[in-house]
Amino acid sequence: MERVTQLGYLGLEVSDLARWEKFATELLGLEHAGTDADGTLYLRMDEHHHRFALRQGPRDDIAVAGWQARNESELRAIAERLDAQGTAVTWGDAREARQRRVAGFIRLSDPNGIAIEVYCGPLVQTDRPFRSPRDIAGFEASALGLGHIVLAVDDYDASMRFYRDGLGLRISDYIDLDMGGAEATRAAFLHCGPRHHSLAMVQVSAPKRLHHFMLQARQLRDVGSTFDRCRDEAVPITMELGCHTNDRMVSFYAQTPSGFHVEYGHGGVEIDDDTWQVETYQAASTWGHRSPAVHAAAAA
Ligand SMILES: [Fe+2]
Structure with missing residues (x-):
């Protein structure tokens, strides 16, 4: 059975993005990994381009959980299984995949209405080691x-x-x-x-x-x-x-x-x-x- 292999990224909708930026970097020690044109703030904790994507919004809750599949064929198999179990699955387009820094992904909802994405091929930057703004030894990720x-x-x-x-x-x-x-x-x-x-x-x-x-x-x-x-x-x-x-x-x-x-x-x-x-x-x-x-x- 094809399975997801890791919890790869977390999208959070936060009402105070400026306060979160300070909290995530200066307190938790995550690294600022840039912002997108739509204002999304990315944070990294290892060689992956980002592990957190923060968007301004009123909910102050999880926006999306991204689960990694080993490769595209396993992603397809997981998508087919979810579809057969009655979960509505849609494929993200190329522009959406680029924004997530993944090769391909599907989107769906869990039974609680939480947005889920399953993806493959994340952007990994071993050429750019994780650097915490704090003097910490980093994270197990x-x-x-x-x-x-x-x-x-x-x-x-x-x-x-x-x-x-x-x-x-x-x-x-x-x-x-x-x-x-x-x-x-x-x-x-x-x-x-x-x-x-x-x-x-x-x-x-x-x-x-x-x-x-x-x-x-x-x-x-x-x-x-x-x-x-x-x-x-x-x-x-x-x-x-x-x-x-x-x-x-x-x-x-x-x-x-x-x-x-x-x-x-x-x-x-x-x-x-x-x-x-x-x-x-x-x-x-x-x-x-x-x-x-x-x-x-x-x-x-
Ligand atoms: Fe816990």
Whole structure:
């Protein structure tokens, strides 16, 4: 079965593009990769031309998720499978592909109405190494993709069919979260390569589709220095440093200028599909990841 191989790019619609530019470069350490005539701001984190495309708009949410296919024949096979499963697929034209810096792509919607693009042949600039505006060692990206996204979905089963049976992602594990209801709420984590998860989904009604995106720093010290910088710049920390039960990543969460969160982490297990066994957890973290508000209330 042909599958997508990485979460390749993320389009965000943001209401304050100028604030985002500062946040993404000076705080997160992403590199400004130019703007298009229509005002789209590109950000890079590795040798790919860009990993983020930010457009000004009122939604302050995910605009599009771009999933990479290995090559054009696999992209065609994925398109045909999605079409056979009843998902409307349209091919992007040459001008649209040029703007995305890809050789070809299809566009579709997931069952929640989130715009999805599956593409092949991204522009990769190994002649122009990633240079962070900050003194950091860079990000684990390249073949692992940009990181992960966590989405609030309307229909868990339909979303699972789309991402697992349509795009070809595989289950990594589950976390059953106590969200105050009679039954636990299941979060599903899915991978498309060695990265533990490129996508997680929870069926929950939330103000935004995108709960957070995750960037994986090469060095732990860069998680610490970014945490300090958030504090110095009065960027709200939404979860303090901690370690997740499933991917074992050490990370913290901060609020972006759009209200959804960014997870800034280091480490984490990688998946070998020949030996991986799916597990279920009942907690999201082994230590930490506490809410600063709860912490402050306990101290008061
Ligand atoms: Fe995460």
